[in-house]
Amino acid sequence: MQRIAVLDYGMGNLHSVASALAKVAPADEVVLATTPEQVQGADRLLVPGVGAIRDCMAGFVEAGFVPLVHDAIESGLPVLGICVGMQIMMRRSEENNGVDCLDIFPHPVKFFGNELRDAGASGARLKVPHMGWNQVVQTRLHPLWKGIEDGSRFYFVHSYYVPADDSADVAGQSEYGVSLAAAVARNNIFATQFHPEKSADAGLQLLKNFVGWNGRC
Template identity: 75%
Template sequence: MGKVAVLDYGMGNLHSVASALNKVAPEAEVVLAQTPEQAEDAERMIVPGVGAIRDCMAGFVDAGFAPLLRDVIRAGTPVLGICVGMQIMMHHSEENNGVDCLGVFSEPVKFFGNNIPPTQSAERLKVPHMGWNSVQQTQSHPLWADIADDSRFYFVHSYYVPANNNPDIAGQTEYGVSLAAAVARGNIFATQFHPEKSAEAGLQLLKNFVSWNGRV
């Protein structure tokens, strides 16, 4: 399974991700990469993320990971984004009064509190969204292998990528609005949920990733 680089830009659940990877793929070389040089020869790459988007973008760019990510995407290297690691690949986020993201995907990142339906009170829709939600698989993908449709995954977030009219959506869930639980394009797969915290379904997704060749 080769080398798997988990990008360390100071804003991720690195050790939880690495521990989960070691569990599902003990033969893989898991590296917490703090520089592009430590990650550039990886056969697979994971972009984690926890925290505010402005700090995450600053840390990612300052570490030199933005051009690295674009290079490995062009090269066909399998990439997995997790939580804010998915959001930084979007076009723009409403968080922190608006932050431009990497633009790998064209979709926006929106705040739950601005999108509560008229029939639903703020008390019913708590922000952040924290807990287990079932995920509908909206496209066939190698990372869904051996994972039942509507399996439950663990979410922690206050901002989301809309599901409606989203050409890259791979998994969808509902939390007052329809949101993208996962997006996919080519050799990129990214999840709003935390697979490393999602019990057997999450571990299976990570197992699928470390054996994925980046093709669908």
């Protein structure tokens, strides 16, 4: 039996994440950890997040999770970030007049803008936040894509995004007025802008892959 620690720092729909994990790994223990001590002995770590980045960073710091996450990554523990749990791993976010993040990935988090438009011929104005299902193109091979068809649709809810540049960190890409990183990965870290716990079969398969992942690409 594995022990899967989900970080509870007051920002995130933890119960839907825990429920999805229980569905794909019924024999494993899922722990909603509010302190670093509750993460000790965990076999893998999940970093969720919903809400404003300033509040997320404040809750993360107050809970003592900053050194915990860095230590987990350094030790090779498989780590999965979801939504703001991905953005919090970037260098800095434009949200809340600019907030420094964990700087695990050296990328910015940008606002879609109030005049976001479809990049296609129509040029139609797009709603912000980006909310709903969108295709994800797998830009590199990764164990967490196993059994998931390229171009599968996942569920997104966000007003800020990480640009999909030429970085080797980008593992999946979506289009919503701009090209955005739907997933990033490096060594034992995988993080998604979308919500796998709300993304039907493809999302559950990704969580199942995470539960069986050894942290190597």
